[in-house]
Amino acid sequence: MSEEAVLKADKDYTDILDAQLPGCLELAKTNLPAAIEKLLALEKQTRQSNDLASTSRLLITIVTLCKDSGDWKLMNEHVQMLSKKHGQLKQATTKMVQVVMGFLDETPNIDTKLSVIETLRNVTEGKIFVEVERARITRILANIRKERGDLAGATDVLCELQVETFGSMDRREKTEFILEQVELCIERGDFTQAAILGRKISTKYLNNPEVSDLKLKFYDQQIQLAKQDEKYLDVCKHYRAVYDTPSVVEDPLKLKSVLERIIFYVCLAPYDNEQSDLLHRINADTKLKLVPKTASLLKFFTISELMRWPLIAEVYGPDLRATDVFAIGDSKAEKRWEDLRKRVIEHNVRVVAKYYTRIKMDRLKMLLDLDEDEAESYLSKLVTQKTVYAKIDRPARVISFAQPRDADDALNEWSANMKSLLGLLERIDHLITKEEMMANIAPKKGKGKAK
Numbered sequence: 001m002s003e004e005a006v007l008k009a010d011k012d013y014t015d016i017l018d019a020q021l022p023g024c025l026e027l028a029k030t031n032l033p034a035a036i037e038k039l040l041a042l043e044k045q046t047r048q049s050n051d052l053a054s055t056s057r058l059l060i061t062i063v064t065l066c067k068d069s070g071d072w073k074l075m076n077e078h079v080q081m082l083s084k085k086h087g088q089l090k091q092a093t094t095k096m097v098q099v100v101m102g103f104l105d106e107t108p109n110i111d112t113k114l115s116v117i118e119t120l121r122n123v124t125e126g127k128i129f130v131e132v133e134r135a136r137i138t139r140i141l142a143n144i145r146k147e148r149g150d151l152a153g154a155t156d157v158l159c160e161l162q163v164e165t166f167g168s169m170d171r172r173e174k175t176e177f178i179l180e181q182v183e184l185c186i187e188r189g190d191f192t193q194a195a196i197l198g199r200k201i202s203t204k205y206l207n208n209p210e211v212s213d214l215k216l217k218f219y220d221q222q223i224q225l226a227k228q229d230e231k232y233l234d235v236c237k238h239y240r241a242v243y244d245t246p247s248v249v250e251d252p253l254k255l256k257s258v259l260e261r262i263i264f265y266v267c268l269a270p271y272d273n274e275q276s277d278l279l280h281r282i283n284a285d286t287k288l289k290l291v292p293k294t295a296s297l298l299k300f301f302t303i304s305e306l307m308r309w310p311l312i313a314e315v316y317g318p319d320l321r322a323t324d325v326f327a328i329g330d331s332k333a334e335k336r337w338e339d340l341r342k343r344v345i346e347h348n349v350r351v352v353a354k355y356y357t358r359i360k361m362d363r364l365k366m367l368l369d370l371d372e373d374e375a376e377s378y379l380s381k382l383v384t385q386k387t388v389y390a391k392i393d394r395p396a397r398v399i400s401f402a403q404p405r406d407a408d409d410a411l412n413e414w415s416a417n418m419k420s421l422l423g424l425l426e427r428i429d430h431l432i433t434k435e436e437m438m439a440n441i442a443p444k445k446g447k448g449k450a451k
Helices: 014-028 032-048 052-068 072-083 090-102 110-124 128-147 151-159 171-188 191-198 209-228 232-243 252-268 273-283 286-290 292-300 309-321 331-355 361-368 372-384 407-441 445-450
Strands: 358-360 391-393 398-400
Touching: 014 032, 014 052, 032 052, 052 072, 052 090, 072 090, 072 110, 090 110, 090 128, 110 128, 128 151, 128 171, 151 171, 171 191, 171 209, 191 209, 209 232, 232 252, 232 273, 252 273, 252 286, 252 292, 252 331, 273 292, 286 292, 292 309, 309 331, 331 361, 331 372, 358 361, 361 372, 361 398
Parallel strands: none
Antiparallel strands: 358 398, 391 398
8 A cells, every 4th residue: 555655646537527427327227237337437547547536436336336226246246346457446445345344234134244245355355455344344244153153153254363463453443353352262162262362462551541441351351261270360360450440449349349359369379479479468458448258368368377167168158159259059169169178278287387396197187177188188289389398207197397407508507606606706805805995094093092
């Protein structure tokens, strides 16, 4: 299009069209083929003279006459023929395609509409100057296929377009297009493809208040994908992004719901440094007063005290099970309820490891409210994850949490102790020297009396 923009018309056919078009339009009422024949002859002249305005006017007139006559098949034929004319002006083709797209709502039936869409897709295939129009037509086709129940066909036809490379498409429209692609992939069950497509959207752009609706839709999709893979920490982060959206902050009900889910999923996330840091930052949020009971559950995970699962289930169970996150009867929700129990037990194991150097197995299983096999299983899991250090003496039924020091640790401690000792000796020497100097300069009482 940049090369075509510098072309100048060899001749201006505006006056000629003004004079001849009314007659052609009148002739079309009685003899459409003859009228189109005259218009095609004019189109050839304007095209060869590079008269963009006149060529566009003629192309639009021809397809409009075909549409008005109700002969959609004839219109499709002329759309394809005109677009393939030798030296056809690109901008004229673009305008013709845009006009025909506007006819889609006027088609008498769905089959006719599909034939027009297919024609437009054929005309626009492989042409950069109509890439946006092709994307919009494809989106309409995908919606039709989805309404007909052909979800796989809708997904395939829509996802074949790489709209992120379209330089002429508005950024918001690009984002909407990609979000629709992701939505179709999720509905189809292709979560891997949905995750790949979702990474094409810039989260920095979504922070713009003008696209908050797109931001909420994007994070809703990301939450669905993270839940599918049980990535609880990612779910929590996505909800925190939703939490920072002004429209959510201004709605008390939405804000409360999002806060609860932030707490639920950070508690469900496996323990590591990132999870622990996020846990304490969430706990410091002043807005947690909106959900006091759920916040109290969160606080238990931030302090080094034992949590008895039977008591947690009794106090918090009814409220938690009433939410969609831990709903009774839902297999995934039941899995999350079991994962919450695991996180409580793992927290208790870490607390025991912090306060005990040695503990008997009978005492450990009592503190964890577990039988011996399950207590040993949880302990072994945390040891393999390097969350805690422990060794089990099976014959003695004793667990040792004291981590042995290697040679480097012992040497570092000895070196630190020696530095501390030498520092004390130097301080003592300084104080003794100071006292001797003070004693030497003090006046002697005996000599004063003798004189």
